[in-house]
Amino acid sequence: MARYINIAGAQVGAIARNESRQSVVARLVELMRDAHARGAEVVVFPELTLTSFFPRWWMEDEAEIDAFFETEMPGPATLPLFEAAEKLGVGFYLGYAELTYENDVARHYNTSILVDGKGKIVGKYRKVHLPGHADHRPQMPYQHLEKRYFDVGDLGFDSWDFHGGKFGMAICNDRRWPETYRVMALQGAEVVVLGYNTPTHIPWEPVYDHLSGFHNHLSMQAGAYQNSMYVVGVAKAGAEEGSNLLAGSCIIAPSGEIIAMAQTSGDEAFVAKCDLDICQYNRKSMFNFAEHRQVQHYRIITE
Numbered sequence: 001m002a003r004y005i006n007i008a009g010a011q012v013g014a015i016a017r018n019e020s021r022q023s024v025v026a027r028l029v030e031l032m033r034d035a036h037a038r039g040a041e042v043v044v045f046p047e048l049t050l051t052s053f054f055p056r057w058w059m060e061d062e063a064e065i066d067a068f069f070e071t072e073m074p075g076p077a078t079l080p081l082f083e084a085a086e087k088l089g090v091g092f093y094l095g096y097a098e099l100t101y102e103n104d105v106a107r108h109y110n111t112s113i114l115v116d117g118k119g120k121i122v123g124k125y126r127k128v129h130l131p132g133h134a135d136h137r138p139q140m141p142y143q144h145l146e147k148r149y150f151d152v153g154d155l156g157f158d159s160w161d162f163h164g165g166k167f168g169m170a171i172c173n174d175r176r177w178p179e180t181y182r183v184m185a186l187q188g189a190e191v192v193v194l195g196y197n198t199p200t201h202i203p204w205e206p207v208y209d210h211l212s213g214f215h216n217h218l219s220m221q222a223g224a225y226q227n228s229m230y231v232v233g234v235a236k237a238g239a240e241e242g243s244n245l246l247a248g249s250c251i252i253a254p255s256g257e258i259i260a261m262a263q264t265s266g267d268e269a270f271v272a273k274c275d276l277d278i279c280q281y282n283r284k285s286m287f288n289f290a291e292h293r294q295v296q297h298y299r300i301i302t303e
């Protein structure tokens, strides 16, 4: 018995600092149309995919920083993407910078949402693992200031019924932490979708630069295999404002095999036919959590 769903990665190339949201959204709509033409039912966009990757710049002016954030979703500039989804009957994952007020206190999150084929937001996630630093490093060619610009996500890791499967969400650095996948697998997730912005050169820690592609796939392939789930990782890629962002967007099966991958570092849609019942098969055999895991020996992980 099979339960198929066609999933697309929609890799996005470089976004200039001064590129308008209208222009970016037009690119996303074009990618969604292309993916739909190839049979996609769900389209996965990258992390922070409405603007250039602004955590690479040290900024002090609050208005300048907040200009990279969305205060409503959808807003006037993003509505066309929701309308296209509704017209095509396609669901999507979108990463963006969220500015929200909790009891009049401003909160800044690196956020992603799941939007269904009727243009309705069915799930929200806020990035938990914030990499990089909060201090200014002027001697470096660029910064990585996610710890300065974002609050740690307060929603945890969850999974949602979505287009006939159970979907979980993550964002970028989350994919390097095994806990991310396990917590969602324990909640029944069959597909984890995530976007990333990964500089291929980390100025203050270049020791693994030559392995950035390897570590990208290794992390997601391990997560997929060890948790019997599909993992879809989609890059904002290309040479963006002086920083080269890793491509390598891909769709990974519960076997750990990469079954579809982007071939360029630009805007590119690619699709895979995923049989979600494979997840259930693996969880009844090799990775039967109830039968094989011994949690009494894992407590140190959470203490």
Ligand code: ING
Pocket: 131, 132, 144, 171, 172, 173, 174, 176, 196, 197, 198, 199, 202
């Ligand atoms: N961080 C990137 C990631 O893929 C990174 C790269 C890691 C930058 C660590 C700086 C420090 O993890 C994002 N964008 O989450």
